[in-house]
Amino acid sequence: MxxxxxxxxxxxxxxxxxxxxxxxxxxxxxxxxxxxxxxxxxxxxxxxxxxxxxxxxxxxxxxxxxxxxxxxxxxxxxxxxxxxxxxxxxxxxxxxxxxxxxxxxxxxxxxxxxxxxxxxxxxxxxxxxxxxxxxxxxxxxxxxxxxxxxxxxxxxxxxxxxxxxxxxxxxxxxxxxxxxxxxxxxxxxxxxxxxxxxxxxxxxxxxxxxxxxxxxxxxSSFKGHTMLELELKNANKEDIHNLTSINEDIKIDSVLENKNNIISKLEYPNNIDPREEIFNYALGKNWKILEMTRHKVSLEDIFRTLTVEGGENND
Ligand SMILES: Nc1ncnc2c1ncn2[C@@H]1O[C@H](COP(=O)(O)OP(=O)(O)OP(=O)(O)O)[C@@H](O)[C@H]1O
Ligand SMILES: [Mg+2]
CATH class of the missing domain: 3.40.50.300 (P-loop containing nucleotide triphosphate hydrolases)
Known part of the structure; x- marks a missing residue:
């Protein structure tokens, strides 16, 4: 041992x-x-x-x-x-x-x-x-x-x-x-x-x-969660974290800058669907949503959530 x-x-x-x-x-x-x-x-x-x-x-x-x-x-x-x-x-x-x-x-x-x-x-x-x-x-x-x-x-x-x-x-x-x-x-x-x-x-x-x-x-520890990938124009890295104010169950898993756009992965339990609020929030901030994609959490996501810079363990 x-x-x-x-x-x-x-x-x-x-x-x-x-x-x-x-x-x-x-x-x-x-x-x-x-x-x-x-x-x-x-x-x-x-x-x-x-x-x-x-x-x-x-x-x-x-x-x-x-x-x-x-x-x-x-x-x-x-x-x-x-x-x-x-x-x-x-x-x-x-x-x-x-x-x-x-x-x-x-x-x-x-x-x-x-x-x-x-x-x-x-x-x-x-x-x-x-x-x-x-x-x-x-x-x-x-x-x-x-x-x-x-x-x-x-x-x-x-x-x-x-x-x-x-x-x-x-x-x-x-x-x-x-x-x-x-x-x-x-x-x-x-x-x-x-x-x-x-x-x-x-x-x-x-x-x-x-x-x-x-x-x-x-x-299984991540089962029952949804991943939402957002690509935004005009947003800034720090501001993305304020999306958690929409619902306390939303977690920001990663925020990456790609040229002038921000790509962020959010995660939330399946019993909520904050997409409309996120849309309205983005509108209020004058962010342009270029993409909003939903998918089930994969093992790859779990690894990224736990290790990617900007993930919840790196805040
Ligand atoms: N001999 C050393 N002197 C100074 N810093 C070191 C030394 N060895 C490792 N480090 C630092 O300690 C940290 C961990 O390094 P380590 O090599 O253990 O990581 P790793 O997980 O094996 O990474 P990799 O996947 O790149 O091999 C890094 O920040 C590295 O720069
Ligand atoms: Mg090594």
Whole structure:
């Protein structure tokens, strides 16, 4: 079990992670979702013992990560963001090199190599230099080095970034297969990524956790809501927030400026229909409504609501 308790991490004046707490149960695949700069990598680097927390604690099976970095690194397989590899090395040599660092006895190496080569589909490139590999195969090598010591926990920071759609499907399949026998944390800024692989999702934004649950749970917490997308001319960003004065149940999810127009997404429960009042309000303000579209709340909307700048959690 991974337990993160009131974790905060600052870099100078930047508070990258703020009082984050969550638990990852054994055997779970946890999706760690958040936009660029949300604090995913920082959280992951404290879990993997490469960064010390400013405040709070991380425990792996009751062992405090900060006090036991060597032991923790034995228990964790880690694929870092951007997958650093030694380009000049042949895949075989690289995996042997990692196995040595991991202190895998020479007698066990062959068996481990066979396992990871089969699992990660590396057989046909095993004697190729890493620099000649496609991104998809590089990522497989990254996964292979992460599991060479057969860790119970696997932590993957944006494992499919930069891959083409076919490679993404392959790597996702591989992660799902590994997830059958391991506890996995997979970070991403792409919702579909997490939807396709994770049992549970945690959404982080501005260093804070803004959602934690299964996709169904996240959806049901927003069920019974309508999204209204408005495109307005002559409006200003600040004024849009006054639309909430029409009805207290209206929430402004996002306000974006596009050239001279404002595009805003509102959300309200299905038992009200404030469209007429919004029209009249716009008329009174001399805004020109270029578009007003209604739709059901999607998972994409939920992610945007929770993370987009100008969303309710950023006010
Ligand atoms: N070593 C560092 N020194 C200073 N600031 C840092 C450092 N590492 C991260 N930060 C800052 O902390 C915040 C969180 O960064 P982090 O890399 O954890 O985000 P992320 O969610 O992984 O983003 P991305 O999706 O871009 O990888 C950002 O504002 C970032 O600039
Ligand atoms: Mg990152």
């Amino acid at each position: 991974i337990k993160i308790e009131n974790l905060s991490k600052s870099f100078g004046t930047v508070e990258a992670v703020k009082d984050v707490s969550f638990v990852v149960n054994d055997g779970e695949i946890l999706g760690f979702l958040g936009p660029n700069g949300a604090g995913k990598t920082t959280t992951i680097r404290t879990i993997t013992s490469y960064l010390a927390p400013t405040k709070g604690n991380v425990y792996i099976n009751d062992l405090n990560v900060n006090d036991n970095p060597d032991e923790i690194r034995k228990q964790i397989g880690y694929l870092a963001e951007h997958n650093p590899l030694y380009d000049e090395m042949v895949v075989y040599d690289f995996l042997e090199f990692v196995a040595n660092i991991r202190q895998i006895p020479a007698v066990d190496f062959k068996a481990r190599l066979k396992d990871v080569t089969e699992l990660c589909g590396l057989k046909k490139v095993i004697y190729r230099p890493i620099k000649e590999l496609s991104k998809g195969f590089r990522q497989r090598v990254g996964l292979a080095q992460a599991i060479i010591h057969d860790p119970k926990i696997l932590i993957l920071d944006e494992p499919t970034t930069g891959l083409d759609p076919n490679q993404i499907v392959e790597i996702r399949g591989l992660i799902k297969a590994l997830g059958k026998e391991k506890t996995v944390i997979i970070s991403s800024h792409i919702l579909q990524e997490i939807q396709a692989t994770a049992d549970r999702t945690i959404i982080i934004n501005n260093g804070e956790i803004v959602a934690d649950g299964t996709v169904e749970e996240l959806m």
